[in-house]
Amino acid sequence: MIDRTITYRLIGASIMVLSAAIILPLILDGERPPELDVQVQVSEPPELPTLKIAPVQPVDTLPIESSEDQKEPQEISLIPVPKAAQDVDEPIKQAAPKTSKKVVVEKPAPKVVADRWVVQIASFKSKDNATRLVEKLKLANYDAYSTTTNNLYKVFVGPEFKRETSEKIRNEIKSKFSLSGIVVKFSTN
Numbered sequence: 100m101i102d103r104t105i106t107y108r109l110i111g112a113s114i115m116v117l118s119a120a121i122i123l124p125l126i127l128d129g130e131r132p133p134e135l136d137v138q139v140q141v142s143e144p145p146e147l148p149t150l151k152i153a154p155v156q157p158v159d160t161l162p163i164e165s166s167e168d169q170k171e172p173q174e175i176s177l178i179p180v181p182k183a184a185q186d187v188d189e190p191i192k193q194a195a196p197k198t199s200k201k202v203v204v205e206k207p208a209p210k211v212v213a214d215r216w217v218v219q220i221a222s223f224k225s226k227d228n229a230t231r232l233v234e235k236l237k238l239a240n241y242d243a244y245s246t247t248t249n250n251l252y253k254v255f256v257g258p259e260f261k262r263e264t265s266e267k268i269r270n271e272i273k274s275k276f277s278l279s280g281i282v283v284k285f286s287t288n
Contacts, residue, residue, distance in 0.1 A: 215285035216265040217257030220278050226252050239275065241268070258285035 220236070220243075223229045229245040229252035236243035241256045256272065259265045265282045273279050 215258035215260055216262045216282055217255045217259070217285045218265050218269045218272065218280045219283050220254045220256060220272060220280040223252045223254070224250070228252070229254050235276070236272070241272070256280070 221229075221232060223232075226247075232254050233243045233245050236254070236256060242258075243254060243256050245252050245254045247253075256268055257265055259268070262282060269280045269282055
């Protein structure tokens with residue numbers, strides 16, 4: 100005997116076919132909407148002149164044009180560049196003869212920046228969590244910001260020039276928000 104699920108599927112398919120046979124002719128009755136009964140008249144295309152194209156000929160059979168028929172090239176002249184205007188009060192200085200002395204320019208040593216310290220409060224996988232914590236810390240008048248490293252959003256407070264100041268801020272945040280952070284060196288990355 101046929102399984103019940105197959106029987107129900109066959110009954111459902113036959114109902115769909117019968118309803119389509121009844122409803123589709125009502126929907127598609129063949130009447131054309133009056134908006135589509137518009138006559139469009141297209142004008143005749145313009146007449147284009149026909150071009151007669153000569154067949155391809157070998158180079159040897161083409162007529163040779165004499166060089167006398169060609170126009171002579173015109174001479175090219177450069178436009179003189181005006182000299183830079185000088186102040187009237189300054190005397191005109193003669194150019195000193197160039198000497199072949201090599202000037203050694205010393206590169207200034209890079210400025211040593213003192214170490215700065217920040218308090219890393221938390222690391223999140225979600226940017227929304229990091230943003231909420233930064234806003235919460237900023238409302239409490241802390242210089243909070245977040246950075247992204249390796250798909251983690253880290254929240255920092257600082258930077259401070261003294262490590263002791265950063266440790267003090269860490270202890271304040273721990274007492275106010277119950278968040279224990281760590282003091283790390285500030286990095287511009």
